[in-house]
Amino acid sequence: MTQQRLLACVVLLGCVALGWQVGGADRFGKTSFEAREAARLRLHFAEVEREMLARDISDLSPAQRAARAEQIRLLRRYSEEGSFPKNTYHPGQRTPYFRDASGNLCAMAFLIAASGRGDIVDHIARHRNYALVPDLIDEPGLGDWLEAHGLTVAEAARIQPSYDDGTCCVVGDPHAPAPSRAYLLASVGTSTLSGLSVALTARSLDNIANRNVKGLFGLGAGALSMAMGIAKVGDGGSENQAVGIWNLAVGATAAILGGRALLSQPKQQVNAARLRVMPVALGGSRPGIGFQGRLRF
Numbered sequence: 428m429t430q431q432r433l434l435a436c437v438v439l440l441g442c443v444a445l446g447w448q449v450g451g452a453d454r455f456g457k458t459s460f461e462a463r464e465a466a467r468l469r470l471h472f473a474e475v476e477r478e479m480l481a482r483d484i485s486d487l488s489p490a491q492r493a494a495r496a497e498q499i500r501l502l503r504r505y506s507e508e509g510s511f512p513k514n515t516y517h518p519g520q521r522t523p524y525f526r527d528a529s530g531n532l533c534a535m536a537f538l539i540a541a542s543g544r545g546d547i548v549d550h551i552a553r554h555r556n557y558a559l560v561p562d563l564i565d566e567p568g569l570g571d572w573l574e575a576h577g578l579t580v581a582e583a584a585r586i587q588p589s590y591d592d593g594t595c596c597v598v599g600d601p602h603a604p605a606p607s608r609a610y611l612l613a614s615v616g617t618s619t620l621s622g623l624s625v626a627l628t629a630r631s632l633d634n635i636a637n638r639n640v641k642g643l644f645g646l647g648a649g650a651l652s653m654a655m656g657i658a659k660v661g662d663g664g665s666e667n668q669a670v671g672i673w674n675l676a677v678g679a680t681a682a683i684l685g686g687r688a689l690l691s692q693p694k695q696q697v698n699a700a701r702l703r704v705m706p707v708a709l710g711g712s713r714p715g716i717g718f719q720g721r722l723r724f
Contacts, residue, residue, distance in 0.1 A: 465509050471588045472506040472534065479582060487577045495577030498538050502586065505537045523559060523587060526552040534586050535560055544572055560587045610659070614670055617655055620648035621681035628684040638688040645685020652678025 479499055484492055512524035512531045525536045526548065532540060536548045547568050555563060561584045564570060573583055624645035628635060635641060652674045659671030 461513070465511060468511055468588055469506050469509070472502055472586075475582075475585055476502060478585065482582075484577060491575065491577035494542075494575060498542075498576050498578065501538055501541050502534060505534055522557055525556045525558070534588075535583055538576075538586075539569075539572060542572070542576065544568065547572065560584045610655075611670065614652075614655060614674055617648065617652040617674065618677050621645075621652045621677045624648045624681045625677075625684055628681075628688045635688050642685045642687075642689025645681045645688060647685075649678040649680070649682025649685055652681065654678075 476499055479495075479502075484495065487495065510531050512527035512533055513529065514522055514524070515528045516522075524531075524533060526532050532548065536551070539545075540548045547566065551558070551563060551566055551569075555566070561580065564580055570580075573580065624641065627641045628638075628645050656671045656673070656675030656678060659674070
């Protein structure tokens with residue numbers, strides 16, 4: 428039985444580790460909010476590109492037209508690569524970053540740097556890193572750069588995404604998606620199994636028949652629910668958070684009771700020696716009262 432218990436613990440830890448690994452794609456790589464934000468930015472840049480291509484540029488010189496076409500191509504490359512700035516110092520807010528702590532550039536900074544004017548990017552990043560593009564037009568060299576590349580101030584401001592909704596990654600985030608139907612159905616199934624195992628093991632150990640089988644069942648069902656919970660806890664979507672926390676709670680309860688049933692030994696009745704002494708009447712030629720003893724093991 429010791430080997431079976433050890434195997435059960437290994438299975439439990441393995442399932443939990445698998446769930447953590449699945450959830451790790453959200454927790455340690457891109458969070459769900461970052462993935463949604465990247466999708467939002469790509470849609471924005473695609474719309475901006477269409478607008479820029481539709482503009483009448485007959486008033487531009489050949490050099491300006493060529494430079495403008497190159498900027499449109501670079502904007503498409505920037506969108507495809509997806510190395511967007513990360514909100515490091517302003518959690519819970521959508522804040523424009525000209526250059527983030529890891530060196531990732533916003534779209535306008537990327538275009539300027541790619542043209543060889545990294546000096547403009549460095550100056551803005553040091554002094555006005557969180558400013559909106561229309562507020563930066565007085566930066567030395569920026570106006571001339573825009574004119575040389577056939578871009579207007581309005582287009583430069585349009586390239587920069589909107590940050591006017593103020594908040595992100597908080598409970599009630601309007602951009603947070605509801606949990607998928609498949610995840611909800613899977614959660615119902617694992618919660619049912621975990622609930623059944625709780626019903627089978629949430630009693631005195633002396634009253635749990637086949638405790639080893641039920642203990643293993645509780646460990647397995649609990650581990651599965653906890654793995655599903657770990658995969659969603661820390662997710663940016665508030666609905667996913669709620670379902671993930673529920674899965675963790677139900678799974679932990681089932682696993683704890685299952686482990687209790689599997690690892691604990693039932694109480695054994697101890698037949699201790701018992702001595703019983705009682706008075707008796709003695710008959711015969713000399714009647715009297717005596718005592719009779721009985722020792723039971």
